[in-house]
Each structure stands twice: as C-alpha cells, then as structure tokens.
Amino acid sequence: MKSKTYNRPWGFYLLHESVDLKDNESGDVMKVKTLFVNPGKSLSLQSHRYRAERWFALQGVGKAELDLSQFGRSEGLESHYEVFEPFLPGEALYVPKGAKHRLSNPGVTQFILLEIQIGDLADEDDITRYEESVTFLVPTPSDAGSYPGQSLPKLATDT
Numbered sequence: 001m002k003s004k005t006y007n008r009p010w011g012f013y014l015l016h017e018s019v020d021l022k023d024n025e026s027g028d029v030m031k032v033k034t035l036f037v038n039p040g041k042s043l044s045l046q047s048h049r050y051r052a053e054r055w056f057a058l059q060g061v062g063k064a065e066l067d068l069s070q071f072g073r074s075e076g077l078e079s080h081y082e083v084f085e086p087f088l089p090g091e092a093l094y095v096p097k098g099a100k101h102r103l104s105n106p107g108v109t110q111f112i113l114l115e116i117q118i119g120d121l122a123d124e125d126d127i128t129r130y131e132e133s134v135t136f137l138v139p140t141p142s143d144a145g146s147y148p149g150q151s152l153p154k155l156a157t158d159t
Contacts, residue, residue, distance in 0.1 A: 003034075010041035011110070031122035035103070037062065037111040042104035045131040051119030053095040055087075055103070060111035062087035067100035100130060 003014040016032040029051075037043070037060075045065070055064065064087045069080035084093060085106070095101045097119055105111035119126075 011038040031117040037105040050121035056114040061107035062111040063104040065102040
C-alpha cells in the first residue's frame with residue numbers, strides 16, 4: 001500500500017494514497033489515514049464542512065470528544081457534548097459532518113487510529129479550528145494506574 005507521511009505537532013499520520021475511493025452511487029469521496037498520536041498530545045478542536053469521519057482505535061489508549069449540539073438533543077444523551085474515555089482498540093466512532101471533535105492521547109504510549117473520511121470533499125483544507133491542540137502532563141509509566149490516563153494533572157497549552 002502506497003502511503004505518504006505527514007508530521008504534525010501531535011505526532012504524524014500516514015495518508016494511504018492508493019485507498020482514495022469514490023462511491024459511484026452517492027458521489028462521496030473516501031480517504032483513509034492512520035494517525036499516530038504521541039503520549040500527552042491532542043489534536044485541535046475542529047470540524048469539517050464537507051466530510052464525516054469514521055474512527056477505529058487500533059492501539060493504545062485515546063480520548064475522543066464529540067460536540068453534537070448543532071444536531072439537537074438526541075434521545076438518551078445527557079448533553080450534546082460526549083467524551084469517550086478511554087477510547088480503546090476495537091472501538092469505533094462516527095463523527096458527523098459539521099460536528100466539533102477532538103482526539104487526544106492521555107496515555108503513556110502512542111495511540112494509533114484508523115480514520116476514514118467520507119463526503120463531498122476529503123481534503124486537508126476542509127477544517128475549521130476552534131481551539132489549538134493541547135499537551136497533557138503525562139504520568140510516568142511507574143505513576144500510571146491500570147488505565148494510564150486516570151489521574152492526569154491540569155492541561156497545559158501547546159507552544
């Protein structure tokens with residue numbers, strides 16, 4: 001599989017170029033990426049106008065935040081803002097088009113996620129950032145409990 005690596009402040013991602021697809025029935029474009037989020041790092045709070053995303057946790061412990069407030073209250077949800085922590089290997093999430101979302105790694109090892117982008121446009125320019133990425137103060141492996149992100153100290157802004 002042909003992939004290209006893109007470095008980011010939170011880690012890096014592989015864009016699987018040979019997997020770009022177009023659904024002939026809906027016209028949707030699909031793009032596949034693997035994200036490698038370093039311990040204590042977080043992506044910016046963001047949304048996408050033209051695409052939805054499906055996330056599949058592959059390795060490590062992650063945290064996913066999803067704001068569904070513009071979609072109205074869903075039955076059974078306490079609020080419109082949901083936090084999925086821990087976000088563990090084998091688990092999956094759907095991020096609707098237009099939903100604010102953030103992915104973080106509060107753990108002590110790299111968090112790896114498969115991301116499938118689906119929509120009218122699967123492009124890096126389709127991004128609105130609301131808050132920049134943050135860095136967690138990560139406990140050392142000897143300080144970590146059964147779940148490495150249990151008692152994390154206060155967040156510090158990335159510089």
